[in-house]
Amino acid sequence: MISSDGIRGYNDAIILAVLAAGxxxxxxxxxxxxxxxxxxxxxxxxTLYSAFTRLTKxxxxxxxxxxxxxxxxxxxxxxxxxxxxxxxxxxxxxxxVQRVVTQFLTEDE
Amino acid sequence: xxxxxxxxxxxxxxVPNTPATQKAKxxxxxLMMDHYHEELAKGQSEAAxxxxxxxxxxxxxxxxxxxxxxPDETAPAAPAEPVLSDEEAxxxxxxxxxxxxxxxxxxxxxxxxxxxxxWFSGTSDTLAALSFFGCTAxxxxxxxxxxLGYRDIVRHVRAYAxxxxxxxxxxxxxxxYSRPHLIGLVGGIMMCILSVVPPIVDNAGNHQGVxxxxxxxxxxxxxxxxxxxxxxxxxxKRLLRGTESFAADAGEDPTTPSAQAMARAARHERxxxxxxxxxxxxxxxxxxxxxxxxxxxxxWPVLTTLFFLFGFLVQEWxxxxxxxxxxxxxxxxxxxxxxx
Numbered sequence: 001m002i003s004s005d006g007i008r009g010y011n012d013a014i015i016l017a018v019l020a021a022g023x024x025x026x027x028x029x030x031x032x033x034x035x036x037x038x039x040x041x042x043x044x045x046x047t048l049y050s051a052f053t054r055l056t057k058x059x060x061x062x063x064x065x066x067x068x069x070x071x072x073x074x075x076x077x078x079x080x081x082x083x084x085x086x087x088x089x090x091x092x093x094x095x096x097v098q099r100v101v102t103q104f105l106t107e108d109e
Numbered sequence: 110x111x112x113x114x115x116x117x118x119x120x121x122x123x124v125p126n127t128p129a130t131q132k133a134k135x136x137x138x139x140l141m142m143d144h145y146h147e148e149l150a151k152g153q154s155e156a157a158x159x160x161x162x163x164x165x166x167x168x169x170x171x172x173x174x175x176x177x178x179x180p181d182e183t184a185p186a187a188p189a190e191p192v193l194s195d196e197e198a199x200x201x202x203x204x205x206x207x208x209x210x211x212x213x214x215x216x217x218x219x220x221x222x223x224x225x226x227x228w229f230s231g232t233s234d235t236l237a238a239l240s241f242f243g244c245t246a247x248x249x250x251x252x253x254x255x256x257l258g259y260r261d262i263v264r265h266v267r268a269y270a271x272x273x274x275x276x277x278x279x280x281x282x283x284x285x286y287s288r289p290h291l292i293g294l295v296g297g298i299m300m301c302i303l304s305v306v307p308p309i310v311d312n313a314g315n316h317q318g319v320x321x322x323x324x325x326x327x328x329x330x331x332x333x334x335x336x337x338x339x340x341x342x343x344x345x346k347r348l349l350r351g352t353e354s355f356a357a358d359a360g361e362d363p364t365t366p367s368a369q370a371m372a373r374a375a376r377h378e379r380x381x382x383x384x385x386x387x388x389x390x391x392x393x394x395x396x397x398x399x400x401x402x403x404x405x406x407x408x409w410p411v412l413t414t415l416f417f418l419f420g421f422l423v424q425e426w427x428x429x430x431x432x433x434x435x436x437x438x439x440x441x442x443x444x445x446x447x448x449x
Binding site: 025026027028030031042044045046047048049050052053054069070072074075 | 143171
């Protein structure tokens with residue numbers, strides 16, 4: 001299992017990538033991250049909510065009340081155009097990071 | 110899920126109450142509840158599900174940094190008192206279980222005694238009197254002994270702070286006990302409701318004398334289960350809420366938790382941040398309340414015993430009722446005098 005620290009710089013981008021597929025709420029996003037990584041990365045609740053707060057402040061996502069659960073509206077998140085642009089930039093950055101790190105850390109080298 | 114809510118309350122105890130932190134708390138609770146229900150759906154027990162939710166919750170400081178809030182500096186940041194160990198927490202819960210058993214038995218013995226007295230009253234007045242006094246004396250004795258013993262256990266725990274690890278442990282224990290607590294409560298209430306069955310059977314058939322005995326025994330068993338399970342569950346919740354938050358809430362020196370905080374801990378109430386009394390107000394309150402509380406513990410049991418004594422044994426129900434009325438009228442002046 002990958003720790004939050006190991007992936008810290010990409011938590012925000014990962015959440016944005018999940019939201020790119022459609023609006024969603026906290027646990028569904030966490031569940032989707034776990035599903036796509038086949039339980040390799042389990043994002044912690046505090047890490048997830050910290051990312052939501054950061055991304056909302058930056059204007060990359062917006063929060064809105066959704067259906068009622070546990071007697072109150074569930075908070076849903078929506079990817080904004082700014083968030084989409086940030087995600088695209090992060091994707092490009094990741095390709096470069098991946099190439100650089102692979103140069104040094106791949107066992108075959 | 111009350112356990113998770115109390116757990117989260119503990120984490121946010123020292124966090125200023127702003128709209129942003131309130132929203133964060135609510136959303137985090139939703140996240141935890143979703144996680145909890147998913148674990149239950151996977152076949153985990155309630156305790157295991159709570160354990161998994163807590164272990165995967167993460168670091169609250171990370172979130173507070175993002176929310177740009179700092180814990181209340183006026184409150185004691187890190188517990189200045191020694192921290193409660195695993196063994197001490199386990200000993201506290203064992204002590205609570207023992208107290209619950211004896212207190213519930215003591216309380217249940219009183220209606221049970223009345224039932225047995227009613228059973229013997231038709232045949233032998235001596236046996237009736239013996240049963241009544243025997244059960245009442247034993248019951249009241251158990252209540253007093255259990256309460257005095259538990260006071261020392263609680264006093265010991267109050268001298269310690271509960272850290273996150275103990276709160277995690279308490280959350281798992283509280284979740285594991287939620288089902289027995291529910292069964293105990295429902296079963297106890299059912300027994301109290303079903304207590305009308307023996308008198309009905311008594312009236313309908315040839316089971317003379319079974320009615321009153323059955324009625325009081327059913328009530329005794331019901332009361333036992335309600336009291337026992339509620340106290341045991343309260344023991345887990347007390348450490349789940351933590352002693353830190355009570356001291357912090359009252360703005361009190363952590364080594365001398367205020368009487369108000371202690372009283373709230375004893376009543377298992379949630380900490381309230383509004384209407385904090387000033388230090389001089391608090392300083393005046395504790396002693397009189399304790400004295401009055403101590404007297405009240407004995408006042409009505411004694412009056413009730415006198416009531417039954419005159420009613421069942423002397424057959425003077427008018428005097429018995431008179432005792433209760435006079436007792437009610439004099440309660441305030443008597444306790445007031447003690448208060449001064």
